[in-house]
Amino acid sequence: MTTTDxxxxxxxxxIAVIEEHPVENPGFPPVRPRVTDLxxxxxxxxxxxxVALFFVSIIGxxxxxxxxxxxxxxxxxxxxVRLNTMLFGVGIALALLAIGFGVVHWSKALMHGHDxxxxxxxxxxxEATRERAVEIFHEANEESGFTRRRLLRNTLxxxxxxxxxxxxxxxxxxxxxxxPYDLLKHTVWKEGTRLTRDPSGTPIRAADVTLGSAFxxxxxxxxxxxxxxxxxAKAAVLLMRLKPEDLHVSPGRxxxxxxxxxxxxxxxTHVGCPVALYEQQxxxxxxxxxxxxxxxxxxxxxxxxxxxRPLPQLPITVDKDGYLIAQSDFTEPVGPSFWERVL
Amino acid sequence: xxxxxxxxxxxxHPLATVALIVLGLVGTGGAYxxxxxxxxxxxxxxxxxxxxxxxxxxxxxxxxCHGLDLQGTEDGxxxxxxxxxxxxxxxxxxxxPLAQSGPQAQTKPVQFTQEQIExxxxxxxxxxxxxxxxxxxxxxxxDDIALGGEIFRINCAMCHNVAGAGGAxxxxxxxxxxxxxxxxxxxxxxxxxxxxxxxxxxxxxTPENKANVIAYLKSIENTTTPGGLDLGALGPVxxxxxxxxxxxxxxxxxxxxxxAKSN
Numbered sequence: 001m002t003t004t005d006x007x008x009x010x011x012x013x014x015i016a017v018i019e020e021h022p023v024e025n026p027g028f029p030p031v032r033p034r035v036t037d038l039x040x041x042x043x044x045x046x047x048x049x050x051v052a053l054f055f056v057s058i059i060g061x062x063x064x065x066x067x068x069x070x071x072x073x074x075x076x077x078x079x080x081v082r083l084n085t086m087l088f089g090v091g092i093a094l095a096l097l098a099i100g101f102g103v104v105h106w107s108k109a110l111m112h113g114h115d116x117x118x119x120x121x122x123x124x125x126x127e128a129t130r131e132r133a134v135e136i137f138h139e140a141n142e143e144s145g146f147t148r149r150r151l152l153r154n155t156l157x158x159x160x161x162x163x164x165x166x167x168x169x170x171x172x173x174x175x176x177x178x179x180p181y182d183l184l185k186h187t188v189w190k191e192g193t194r195l196t197r198d199p200s201g202t203p204i205r206a207a208d209v210t211l212g213s214a215f216x217x218x219x220x221x222x223x224x225x226x227x228x229x230x231x232x233a234k235a236a237v238l239l240m241r242l243k244p245e246d247l248h249v250s251p252g253r254x255x256x257x258x259x260x261x262x263x264x265x266x267x268x269t270h271v272g273c274p275v276a277l278y279e280q281q282x283x284x285x286x287x288x289x290x291x292x293x294x295x296x297x298x299x300x301x302x303x304x305x306x307x308x309r310p311l312p313q314l315p316i317t318v319d320k321d322g323y324l325i326a327q328s329d330f331t332e333p334v335g336p337s338f339w340e341r342v343l
Numbered sequence: 344x345x346x347x348x349x350x351x352x353x354x355x356h357p358l359a360t361v362a363l364i365v366l367g368l369v370g371t372g373g374a375y376x377x378x379x380x381x382x383x384x385x386x387x388x389x390x391x392x393x394x395x396x397x398x399x400x401x402x403x404x405x406x407x408c409h410g411l412d413l414q415g416t417e418d419g420x421x422x423x424x425x426x427x428x429x430x431x432x433x434x435x436x437x438x439x440p441l442a443q444s445g446p447q448a449q450t451k452p453v454q455f456t457q458e459q460i461e462x463x464x465x466x467x468x469x470x471x472x473x474x475x476x477x478x479x480x481x482x483x484x485x486d487d488i489a490l491g492g493e494i495f496r497i498n499c500a501m502c503h504n505v506a507g508a509g510g511a512x513x514x515x516x517x518x519x520x521x522x523x524x525x526x527x528x529x530x531x532x533x534x535x536x537x538x539x540x541x542x543x544x545x546x547x548x549t550p551e552n553k554a555n556v557i558a559y560l561k562s563i564e565n566t567t568t569p570g571g572l573d574l575g576a577l578g579p580v581x582x583x584x585x586x587x588x589x590x591x592x593x594x595x596x597x598x599x600x601x602x603a604k605s606n
Contacts, residue, residue, distance in 0.1 A: 034605050081569040108605035197547070198497050208546030212536050215547055216497050240541070276501040277512060279539035286513050288501060293513055304513075 028115045036109050046109045053102035057095045064091025181340035185333045187219075187235040189314060194220040195239060195263065195324040203323045204239070209261050212280040215239040217263065219326070234334055236266040237314055238276055239324070242283060246297050253299065256315040258324065263314040264300050267335040268292060270307040285311070308337070397466025400459055404440055413470050418444075425535060426473020427464035432531035434460045436524075446515030447538050474534045481550055482526040485558030492559040494552055498543060506576035507560050512539065522564050526557045 036043040067087035074080040125133075140146075146153055194203045198216040201223045209215060217237040225231055244260040256262075264285070268275045273289035278296075284303070285294040292305030300311035312334050315327035333341055356362075402411060408419030415421030419441075422429070433439040434455055438448035455463070464476065485491055496505060502518035504510045509520035516539055521529065533553050536542030548556070574581040 032604075036605075078567040078569045082567065082571050085569070086571060104601060113605065199493055205546070208544070210542055210544050210546075212542040213544060213547060214498075214541035274501065277518075278541050279512060279516065280536055280541045281539045282513070284513055288510070291513075 031114065034109065034113060037113070043110065046105070050102045050106050050110070053098045053105065057098035057102070060091050060094030060096075060098060062091075064088050064095065067091055179340070181333075181338055184234075184335070184338060184341075187329055187334060188222060188225070188231050189219050189235055189237075189326045189329045191326065191328050192319070193326045194319070195237065195316065195326065196220045196222075198236070199223070205322045206258055206261060206318050206324055207322065209239060209241045209324075211241050211243065211260075213239075213241050214276075214278045214280065216266075216276065233272075234267065236274065237263045238266045238278065238285070239263045240278060240280075240283075240296060242296065246283065248298050250299060253313065253315075255317065256313055256327070258316055258318055261316065261324065262296065263316045263324075263326075264294075264296065264311045265314065265330060265334040267311075268307060269302075269309040269311060269336060270305070272335045275311065393462055394466050394469045396459070397462035397464070397469075400455070400463050401466055404454075405463070408441070413467065422467055423471045424473045425467065427468040427476050428474040428531040429535040429537065430464040430467045431460060431476050432528050432535060432537055434463060436528055438537070447517070450519070474531070477527060477530045477534075477550070477553075481554060482530060482557060483554070484551065485554035485556070487555045488559045488562050490552065491555030491557070494548060495556050495559050498548065499556070502540075504576065504578070506563060506573070508576040510577075521560055526561070529557050529560065530554075 036046050064087075067090075068084065071080065071083045071087055073084045195215075195217045196203050196219065198218045201218065201220065203220060204215060204217070215238070217239045218232055219235050219237075222228055222231055222235065239261065241261045244257075247257060247260060247262065249257065266274050266276055268287045268289065270287065270290055270292050273287050275285050275287040275292070275294065277286035277288055278284075279286070283296040285296060285300065287293075287305065287307065290306050292307035293303050294300040294307070294311055295303045299313060302308065302310060312330045312332050314330055316324055317327055319325045401409075401413075405422075408416055409422050410416050410419075413422040415423075433448070435453060435457075437451040437453045440454060441448050442451060453460075467473075468475070495507075502510055502512065503521055504518075507521035509518050511517050518540070530553055532540060533543040533548060533556070534545070543553075545553075574585055
């Protein structure tokens with residue numbers, strides 16, 4: 001060997017350590033005999049302990065059966081259900097846990113504890129196996145004529161490509177036929193719809209809504225709709241009465257409240273939870289899901305939390321009989337934002 | 344000049360100030376003890392108050408904040424039109440007289456006898472009319488627990504929790520738990536809207552339906568649940584804490600034991 005050989009850079013082996021200081025195989029930790037290896041008395045003691053655990057398991061199983069018979073479920077008596085399920089479950093849990101703990105403790109304390117190595121087999125197959133595999137491919141090709149009968153092969157490939165197409169056509173129908181954002185833009189509120197109590201559906205007179213009141217409101221006739229729940233999810237309204245001088249009304253909304261009675265969508269503009277925690281002294285509305293807060297005196301402006309837009313206001317007035325009615329639908333989509341929403 | 348000052352100082356006994364303070368303390372303490380006879384003293388008798396007694400009690404205990412004519416001051420709202428129901432609720436649950444100002448009035452041991460509360464209620468109602476204390480027959484008349492539950496879930500559960508366990512509001516305020524509250528106090532709270540609770544007047548929730556709500560609350564309070572421990576009935580918060588700390592802790596402990604070498 002010459003000196004020039006020595007100066008050549010060593011070839012990388014793909015290990016990011018300098019070859020002069022490779023990671024050393026730490027080997028096995030020193031064998032530390034267990035007390036059960038050294039003292040036959042202790043071994044006997046552990047054995048008894050495991051036997052005891054198995055006995056506990058047997059007792060647990062018997063207890064479960066006994067409890068099931070002694071504490072039967074009496075129809076109509078909730079306490080009997082609780083006792084039955086609890087004691088039956090405790091018995092079964094005892095039975096299974098004790099078996100598990102016993103078996104694991106057996107293996108850890110009594111079975112031999114020396115370390116051993118199992119080498120992984122090679123990833124690469126033997127030469128003979130590899131040659132035989134290639135041979136099989138050739139044989140199959142020859143027998144089937146896959147490369148020889150080209151028309152047969154190509155029609156098979158085409159058929160396989162076309163086969164998933166029916167599924168694609170069918171999956172296309174999973175998307176709604178009409179654009180969903182049209183549904184999101186409208187609710188069942190329209191001009192003249194009476195505000196009614198949830199759940200009875202009885203109309204509300206302006207005089208019923210005293211100062212400090214909060215009414216949970218659904219549109220009239222909602223309960224008769226076939227999709228009442230879907231519609232309620234968009235049309236639910238909270239009705240509150242404040243002193244008219246407490247309301248800060250922006251231009252264009254002067255006639256949206258009726259003598260301090262205001263109606264706001266109950267659907268949070270963050271992710272659509274019902275916002276209904278109304279504090280009648282601070283006039284704050286709190287959403288229970290993510291703690292967004294809306295100030296009713298400032299047209300439900302967001303004063304805290306993740307919501308980005310104020311709650312939509314429902315313009316209301318009274319009809320000739322004194323009942324509260326909507327002047328129109330909401331003037332903007334209710335609930336959380338969506339891609340097609342025009343701000 | 345100098346002589347005059349000395350004489351002035353010499354006129355009072357050195358302990359005069361101390362004596363005056365002691366006298367004042369004993370006087371107010373005695374008057375307070377007289378005005379607030381312990382609640383146990385007169386229970387069992389039929390509570391009968393009088394407007395005159397109520398007026399005296401009001402002037403002594405309430406007028407500082409609510410004004411001598413119930414007109415309200417900067418420290419307390421007007422009581423005109425709140426009615427006997429509001430007085431019975433606020434004083435009967437110990438919320439009033441207020442111990443200290445804070446996010447909201449706390450319940451504490453009741454400070455007046457039932458008779459004194461009746462007197463106060465009669466006086467406040469005599470000045471200006473308002474909601475009355477509900478009768479026992481009305482409170483016990485709720486027989487549609489299912490309807491009561493539906494009304495409770497729509498109007499009350501968002502703050503008071505679906506099991507009536509109460510819940511947090513903003514800035515230190517909270518909706519109190521409804522367990523252990525007397526039917527009359529529940530009814531009066533709905534009717535008068537104490538503090539930040541909205542008013543649910545008889546046009547919003549009829550008296551019969553208020554009784555149904557009370558029947559529902561009492562039924563969930565008194566019915567044994569098959570589930571055992573309800574962990575405060577607070578829902579995912581307490582249950583999640585229990586599972587994450589308790590159950591996962593046990594799983595981690597077992598895993599550590601499984602992989603540890605035996606000694």
